[in-house]
Amino acid sequence: MYDRSPHPPNPAQPPLPDHLSVNPRSPHHVAAVFEHDIGIRLNGKERFDVEEYCVSEGWVKVPAGKTVDRKGQPLLIKIKGTVEAFYK
Template sequence: MTDTAPTDRPPLPDHLSVDPRSPHHVAAVFEHDIGIRFNGKDRFDVEEYCLSEGWIKVPAGRAVDRKGRPLLIKLKGTVEAFYR
């Protein structure tokens, strides 16, 4: 089994957002599959994270703002980001 070398992947930033309009969006990182572990559990609904401050933002149910984007809530805890 051959695994891709970690050198061809960009380093994961401290603060990353899924939203392309955000200044924290890094398109090169999203070319690879990223995993987020929050308080020891894998999360698949993370919209934004910050490793140094220890928080993630996730959608708050089905609620959307007036532009149709999901409303986000901030959860604080232990955040780990990794490539799958």
């Protein structure tokens, strides 16, 4: 049976922040976290396309198809729900 509880934190892994972004230009980007494999669960289902999340506010931002803005960054839509971040 699959254990849905998060793995115990490894001392080498930094704690997962409440708000994290994949974009290195964002003030919410923490490079040390991305040295490890992390996962995001939204409403109990694991998502693989999350660009940014906030656990306390309960939302994730995902790309809106292949649409990009004038700087070449993907346009993001916000999806609300129960957010869980964990190390794989």
